[in-house]
Amino acid sequence: MFTAASLTLGLGWASTARAQSVDFIRQEVFVDLATPGMTTVDLELELVATGSVTKFSTANPAIPITSVLVNGAPGTFAPHPTYPEYLTEIRFPGTFAAGDTIAVSIQMSGVPSCGASALSCSSTPDETLFTFPSPGSAWYHVDPFKVDPFIGSVELRVPVGYVAVAGHGKLREIITESPEVERHAFDFVAPTEVFGGYAAKGTNVATMESQGGFPTKAIYPLEEAKVEEVTRAVDVASRVIPVLTEHYGPLAIEGANLVTVPKNFAFGAMSTLGVVYVNEVVFTTETYLVEQGMAHETSHFWWGNTATAELANEGPFFGESMAEYSGWRALGELDGVAKRTAGMRMNAVWYMYRRPNDADMDVLTGDQSNPAFVHVVYHKGPLVLRTLEEYVGSEAFGAVLKDSINLGLGGLSVDRLVEDVAAATGIDINPLVEEWLRAQGFPRIAVTARVGDESIELSFDQPSYTLRVPVDLVDVRGGRTQHIVDLEPGASTVSLPLPAAGLAAVEIDPLWTMVREIASERAEDVTLDGVVDGADLIEVALRHGTSLPSKRRVDGSYDPLFDVEPDRKVDDADLARVISAAP
Ligand SMILES: [Zn+2]
Known part of the structure; x- marks a missing residue:
């Protein structure tokens, strides 16, 4: 339902593969969407070797790699020997030693193929959409083995009149190349890991901006969407984000975008920092509750995009359980405690009575292949956080969570949370962690x-x-x-x-x-x-x-x-x- 970027990044491989011997510093991304029938992406990467290194891995891109240059000399690329279906190896012409700076240029060119299943990108003559760089639909480099944030920029070259968004990147300028073509240049000044890119013919989409609250803009298809559902989504997001900001601290973004994605995408809604990708289905049918969905998704701006788990198995807890808990906490504050109670009861009931064949797992197993994964992580997990809140005290627990966001990408862990609660309050939550997060079932x-x-x-x-x-x-x-x-x-x-x-x-x-x-x-x-x-x-x-x-x-x-x-x-x-x- 609500897939977090962090789930699909391949962090799950971290335990089976050695970390790469490079530190990823900068990335400049140039995407040409103004040449009919052809998408070209140029990546300029700056890496620093952290040991003797001859290569690094990247998620398989949506667009074929055509050339690699390493410090100006030709490099090569090939499917990863162990994970060919997921990863490509970029091989250097020689060996670098610890401390060496490596400039890598990767050119990709062709028609994007976004993978047959679990769609997360799409490309038509009028619209190009890359959400997050999962294997097969990547469009820039992310380290698949470890959390390694970078800074940099994105330029989208589009026909004049297109709407363009590059994640939470700050629009630096729009450069007019010719009467037909312009380039939208965005900067990523804070360390970042995941962002999406979007460009669409302006006459095909409508935009709606919030009237108050946090500046929020929805971009949706003119023909299809129900305006009242779009209005509701913009309204909820713009009202919830200020409450979340109070709870978890300010974000390095000036506005939020709700970008509509096609019906065949693999999720109802999904977020990167500052952007919620909303399936068209959300805006066209009654099957999805916009209010709880937007509260959950905007919570991911913090949980899953500003701070993430250190350990892969704790990723779903710190992403999904936290987002669900935080969304209802904020809605309760906005609209009254009864709303939060209804959300908590719904989650409890879904965990207790809707697990397929009574399957179960510990929340912290984080095993996405378990049939009860959604019930345990999205439904039990947020209740466990509510339980901890009750045990520790709302104010004290809230303060610890707010501080936790400062631990940043790859900084969150359950052990650390236990320590921080003990340091702040003298309360030992370990027995609760054991019974609720490291064991199955409920009382x-x-x-x-x-x-x-x-x-x-x-x-x-x-x-x-x-x-x-x-x-x-x-x-x-x-x-x-x-x-x-x-x-x-x-x-x-x-x-x-x-x-x-x-x-x-x-x-x-x-x-x-x-x-x-x-x-x-x-x-x-x-x-x-x-x-x-x-x-x-x-x-x-x-x-x-x-x-x-x-x-x-x-x-x-x-x-x-x-x-x-x-x-x-x-x-x-x-x-x-x-x-x-x-x-
Ligand atoms: Zn989520």
């Missing part, structure tokens, strides 16, 4: 309530987790008394004073701060106050008609607590059971 908490004259005794039973559980006592006037109950593995009992106005309901973890199932000792006692009565009937009736959503969306409202007769939907059968259980 099922059995709750028994006994109401006395002045207090309610709540007994909890769950076999293996250390949990901090918010418990609200709701009185008959709707007032709330909030408690925190710390649970160790096994059975435990707490006694809480009854509200003076009279107890109406006990709500366990009402904001969905974790992936969990709450099971009332008597399933019909959904208010967890020890009796089955009209209040339970009302609560179930209020959820009547809610079911586990068939799509990954938040409007299903399914909550298993109210599914008294468990069948993944709250319906007449659940009401009937409450009625028959009431005295």
Whole structure:
């Protein structure tokens, strides 16, 4: 659904291949899109040898390499001996020693072939689109084995009247070459790893700019898109980015672009710094929720493009889990806590009940081939972050995350996060990391309530987790008394004073701060106050008609607590059971 660039960069190979003995310093990219039937790319690379070196690897480009020059002398290129389907080796005419500067010119020329599957680039006479440099669709050099950011520039040579974007590059100038051709020159002044390039005939696309908030511009096909969906996307992005900036610090960009990509692209939406590539499907059908999608994607400007994981297996957690968590955190702040709760519940429910064949894995395995990858990384992962937030305290945890962004590309690690939380708060989150991130599954908490004259005794039973559980006592006037109950593995009992106005309901973890199932000792006692009565009937009736959503969306409202007769939907059968259980 929402693929991060960091997932497809080939970082997964890092463990099986030795790092390259070059440090990548600068890259100047010249792309000629003004010659009909032919795309030409010239790369000027500046590398510094970090050891004795005769070659380096780059992702297979979308356009055939035609020549290589190394410090002015001819070099050669050939498929990588171990990964020919992914990588090309650029071979030097001689050997360089540590400290040597190497200037490499690579020329590519031809018709872009963007690979048959997992489309991430496209080329037609009127539009050229390169998103991220994955093998087979690369258009500039990125180190496939290690995080090695560079600075540099991009020039797009296009017919006059074209719209052009080069990732988060800052437009330096538009150079008029002739009445027919101009060059859009962009600079990348901050270290960068991944950016996309886009150029389209101006008469085929429309642009829409935000009215307030963070400057956001959508570029979308004139013919196809629904203007109200584009408007919604621009609105959400422009409102969410300022909140994210408060949470995670300012970015080195002055605006955001939403670039529409063709329907056959392999993702719903995907981001590089400052640019969200939005599948046309998003703007033409109702199948995708623009709001949660844009909040998730713009969060990737920080998580996945400003800061990334040091270890490949932690990449999905620091990219996808963080983006999903951050998007809902920001939406909750903008539109109210109920929105965040709905998002957290949706993610929990999807992890708990929608894993194919009950497949599972540890979040930190990061194994994309596991059938439960999406459920674990996109749905459980963000809830684990919410759980950590609750355990550490929102403000303190938020401050640690904000500082983490400064660790930059390749700087994030779970061990470091544990250390930083301990240093900032004295709280050891290691036990939570072990149970939530390095183990599978989720807790099922059995709750028994006994109401006395002045207090309610709540007994909890769950076999293996250390949990901090918010418990609200709701009185008959709707007032709330909030408690925190710390649970160790096994059975435990707490006694809480009854509200003076009279107890109406006990709500366990009402904001969905974790992936969990709450099971009332008597399933019909959904208010967890020890009796089955009209209040339970009302609560179930209020959820009547809610079911586990068939799509990954938040409007299903399914909550298993109210599914008294468990069948993944709250319906007449659940009401009937409450009625028959009431005295
Ligand atoms: Zn994502």
